[in-house]
Amino acid sequence: MSDLPNDPIGAAWLEQRYEVRPVSRLPVQSQIGNRRATQIVDGDRLETYQESMRPSDEPVAHLQFHLRHEVPQLEFLSRLFTRTGPEFIQAWVDAEPTGQYARRAAFLYEWLTEDALQVPERLGGNYVDAIDDTKLVAASSDHAVKVPRWRIKDNLPGTRYFCPMVVKTDAFNRAAALDVLQLFQNLQAEFGEDLLRRAAVWMTLRESKATFTIEGEADRGNRIERFADVMARRTGQGDCPLTDETLAQLQGEILGKRTSLSHLGLRHSPVFVGETVHYQDIVHYVAPPHEDVGAMLHGLQVFLERTQGQSPVMRSAVAAFGFVYIHPLADGNGRVHRFLINDILRRDGVVPEPVILPVSAVITDDAGERRSYDRVLDEVSKPLMHAVREFITFKSTQTTYSDGVVSNFEFGGFEQACPVWRYPDLGPHVIFLSNIVKRTLTEQMREQSRYLRSHGRARQAIKEIVEMPDQQADRVLRSIEQNRGELSNVLAKEIPVLREADVWKQITEAVSQAFQEDPPVDRHILERYHPARPAGETA
Structure with missing residues (x-):
């Protein structure tokens, strides 16, 4: 739904009022019409309410409607609060110091902007969740943190620097419910543990070969065997590779000794995903600035910590696709991205050692799945590039960065891109990976x-x-x-x-x-x- 409704309310009204347009689509838009109706458009919902549901013509009323009846979207709220400043949130919580939606709005304002509001003296009320876990993936209940300042339970699954928003649509709920362990146990019952263990070596090599095919680098024997060895030894072992130190070690093992990089681990240079056609650089995705990737990876770690016990396929998808959008390395991001799929499934106890699910093979061996893989990557990158392409330039001179990367790439659209990088909607990615894992096993x-x-x-x-x-x-x-x-x-x-x-x-x-x-x-x-x-x- 690219256009605003005819008679918008809620987030769509705020978009129109403040001229704030999120890059990602709002999962729910609302309007006033003759009769109550729900319409699904490209997977998103358009809700039509009768006149009796119209909020008053004030920003606070429409923000409350958004928090109460729609699916809050952090990218939109981040842009909205940047545009409005604190005044109307401060006035709201001052007027309703015990109101749950005023306190939620105040908490979210501070969380997103890092600007402090004034806490009213009469603030009170029962603790309420920051987000509704029936609408969005939230922190598991035992990982929600009480915030006495606003009497809010912080159940946001990540941090301000990286907090994927995963909307619980019907399609998502079906995908997240995939019982990976049961599917694997069905295989064990049919073929026996011994045969599956003997097949594990072939499956690991198959996954390694397929991951190079995805990257357009087939028939690289030594590199395929090296990556297969890394997967066999490192999957589910030690600390999850999301820190500078652990990533440097994993990256070094994946790339081998012969590399042009002078520094392993978190990159010190700008990076984009693209290709060169007729000597012209075509940019498909611009990654976050290197100064931000450490904090963003920590946000991804927090997501995995705070969603423990939830759907393994959901957690695996968020880890893998979240990583590839952060793109924290100068080289090897795609291989680590696909490594993380099996790594999280192993850590969550649904795929036993030494089995590696050859998910990349399903993608490469089926042209339809390969197109689906490209499309799901475009869910974030395509609208982002539409919004920021004008900020991309290639200088006439090259810059050599401290990690050994030489580049003339420059990007000036950080303010526009930042909320997209930090709060990507990864629901479609969970649905995609669930289908791939199911096909792999069945x-x-x-x-x-x-x-x-x-x-x-x-x-x-x-x-x-x-x-x-x-x-x-x-x-x-x-x-x-x-x-x-x-x-x-x-x-x-x-x-x-x-x-x-x-x-x-x-x-x-x-x-x-x-x-x-x-x-x-x-x-x-x-x-x-x-x-x-x-x-x-x-x-």
Whole structure:
């Protein structure tokens, strides 16, 4: 909903009155009409109320309506309070020192602006939550902090410097309810823990390869193996990598020793996400200034601390996508972003060691999911770039920064971009990741596990006919696949016994039977996720 309603009330009225337009869409807009109605437009709600619900023609009345009936949006409130100053909030809380919405507004004003109001002498009333946890993801109840100053329970999930706003739409609630642990236990019941553990090595390599494909860097063998090793060793281990020290260590292991960077950890330079086309720099996203990334990462840490016990897939999505929008590193942000998906799921106890969910493989192997991934990244970056593109310049001279980055990029739109960076709406990202995780567990991992189980049976069947090492049996299987069941001269020369009467026929029949013993599977899925080489075959 890009346009304001015809007869706006609440936040839309305040937008119009103060000419404050948030970059992100308001999740709820309200208007006055002939009859009560709710309309869903592009996932956002347009609420129509009858005349009896119209607030008085005062800013306080419409702000109270926003806090009470709509979904408060921190980006909008931050811009509004910057525009209005403290006067009307101060007057409101002075007039209603025990009113819950006046006290909420006063708390939010101070929290967002860091400017202090005067607390009325007669302030009172029961403690109330800062935000409604039925509308927004909030801090878990045992992590809400009482603020005696305003008699408010601070249940905001982050800090002033980074507090993702996750709206609890019906689609979000379904996505957040995904029972990742139950889906994994279903796999265990079907295939057994031993097979899943043996498949874990392949899945880790598959995830590593796919993450480079997403970044447009395929067939980088050493880098793929290095990142796979990092995921196998570091996922869910030690402190969550969201500090300068822990990120420097993780970044160093991911990038290896050969890097142009002179400094690891939090960047000391400006950064944008983009590409060069015909010698022209195309900017898709501008990241926050390097001076802010430490405080923003701390806000993300606070979010993870304060939402403990809530949906693992929600927490994983916020950690991963929150990180990529902060973009705190000079290099390696995308890999850490995708690392965090598995890292948080492991820490939350829903994916056991050593299993790595190959979520990136689902994205790269399905063109539709790849487009969905790009679209969900655009949820924040596209409207931001529409608002700030005019502030981007490329100087004629380069600047060398202390982390080794050389750049002529300059950005002058920090004031416009700051509330978007700090308070991104990550609800669509949770919905996206929930679907990807579900497909990973119910499609890719199931079909791969079936393939590996059949492969194991086929290998054993070959060894029942001709004694040979596992590695040689794998080569026989690979030859059957590549040569459509015909015995190749190369394999016959390597294993002469295969030329003996009926031996090759017995082997091919046994292999065919081994792969037919599993129930029918979706051929489209099986072909999509068919491994490049049989299990046990090294690169």
